[in-house]
Amino acid sequence: MISGQELTLFGGDKGWNASDWTASDDRVRGGKSQSYLEISDSSSRFHGTLDIKTLGGAGFASQRTTGENCSWNLSKYDGIKLELGKADAKRYTFILKDELLPSNPDNGREQSTISYEYDFTVSEDAAMAESSFILVKWDDLKPTYRGKEKKDAAKLDTKKVKRVSIMMRSFFGEQEGEFSLSLKSIKAVSSASDAKKGVVEGKKTTLRSLCVIL
Incomplete structure (x- = not known):
């Protein structure tokens, strides 16, 4: 792996495109x-309302x-930087x-596959500074x-x-209501463990993502 290399998937110099994203909310299960x-200049804002009463806490x-x-080949990288x-x-x-199945022919809904998830909260200091990053290694x-x-x-x-x-969920009734998170970019990065310590070795090279159409 090349130390310090980045691949911009969304945002940054590449910018954001509204057509690259779509909502996937609990309305498909009867929720509200x-x-x-929301796209503006070089950033985006993930926001909305989380309702947990309709589905009984979920x-x-x-x-x-x-x-x-x-399909993105990210095998040369160590993780994701938000x-x-x-x-x-x-x-x-x-x-x-890493897998998508055709819609269920009986009800038209997308069939479930494994999701690989990472939960995070932005600290109060970082939120006030309006500039922070989260590093997610593959093993995280x-x-x-x-x-x-599914162990x-x-x-x-x-x-x-x-x-x-990117998702907002109730975590079994722990949170609800309005939410808002601004995203400047999503990148695949190498040497994620070093970057997490504030150290990136070597010269950083930034590339633009290539989505291969299969």
């Missing part, structure tokens, strides 16, 4: 939560990437998938299936990442 991704609101045939702006104190979940991602941890699941196949998502 709703999310939006609820989720998320934005995910579009393009069912898109560059953040203004944020609230709620807990968010970053999600990757927890495999889940339909919201439950016997294989590790994320970083050679064929199919989907990127």
Whole structure:
């Protein structure tokens, strides 16, 4: 792996495109939560309302990437870097998938596959500074299936990442209501462990992502 190399997936010099994202909220299960991704200049804002009363304490609101045939090869990198702006104190979940299945022919809903998840909260100091980052190493991602941890699941196949998502969920009734998180960029990075310590060795090289259409 090349130390200090970055691959910009979204944001940064590449910018954000609203057509790359779509809402995936609990309304598909009869809930009333709703999310939006608001694009402005070089940043985006993930925001909306998390309703937990309709589904009895559960609820989720998320934005995910579009393009069912898109695939990113991130095997040369060590993890993901989320560059953040203004944020609230709620807990968010970053999600990757390496498999997508066709919709269920009986009800038209997307069939479930393993999700690889990382929960995070922006500290009060970082939120006030409106500039912070979260580093997610591949081993930090927890495999889940339909919201439950699946300890016997294989590790994320970083050679064929199919989907990127950002989610607000209730965590069994712990949080609800309005939420807001500004995202400056999402990048794949090498030497994530060193960067987490504030050290990046070598010359940093920034590349733009290539989504391979299968």
